[in-house]
Amino acid sequence: MRNERKNAVRQTIIDTASRLFYKQGYLNTGINQIIEESGVVKSTLYTAFRTKEDILMEYLIQSGAATDEALKTAADKGKDPKAKILSVFDYLIKLVQEKDFNGCNFLNLISEVPMDAERVVKQIQKQKNGVRALFSGILESVEKESLADEIYILFEGALIANKVHHKVWPVESAKKIAEKLLS
Structure with a gap:
């Protein structure tokens, strides 16, 4: 008890x-x-x-697990690699339109913490490498790793542009580019 x-x-x-x-x-x-x-x-x-940093680390661990699960669930909606990737972008389109969405918490934090906060930076990198690995895993049967990296950069860039503009169009544009790359 x-x-x-x-x-x-x-x-x-x-x-x-x-x-x-x-x-x-x-x-x-x-x-x-x-x-x-x-x-x-x-x-x-x-x-x-x-310490406050210990609280932050637990936040990053729990938030990272929830984010990974949400992205995997979104990808699992697709039947083939292209549909899986586009499903992740569809999820992102819905996410950025939520009333309380304030940007990617990992990208928000990486801009706040000093680079010498090693364990925080490494935890954020671990989460982002997980997103990158998701795309690599989806595409491993059809393409080289470089395409997965390009998709990953589109995904992250869309999150940053959405944070700057507070509009959905960056994510929709990234999805269109991803669709072209996957064709």
Whole structure:
């Protein structure tokens, strides 16, 4: 029972921090705000996590797993490699139109953290390499790795352009380019 309570408190901290990191940024989110909004006492937070960066790492791990699962589910809707890739872009088109979408959380964070925050940077790279591997895995039976890299760059570029313009057209354009590359 005690472990369940400990895990529930830990998850409450993560959920609160995740919402705040995504909405207002990592650097703009203070430990005191996480404590206040999660409803835990300071000592409980520091028992669960030694540092704010430890909270960020758990956020990245959980968010990365959820993102990987969502992209895999989207790809699985397609019957062949081309349809699988286009299904991922269809998922992205829907995602960027959601009311609360504030850009890719990994791309948002990589622009905030210093490059010497090695374990954070490596975790973000791991997640992005997972996206790249998804495209490589889909295309391995039909093409060289270079096409998967091109699709990956389109995907990431569409996320950045969407963040800049706050419009869906960058993702729709990237999907059209991907479709041409896959033909």
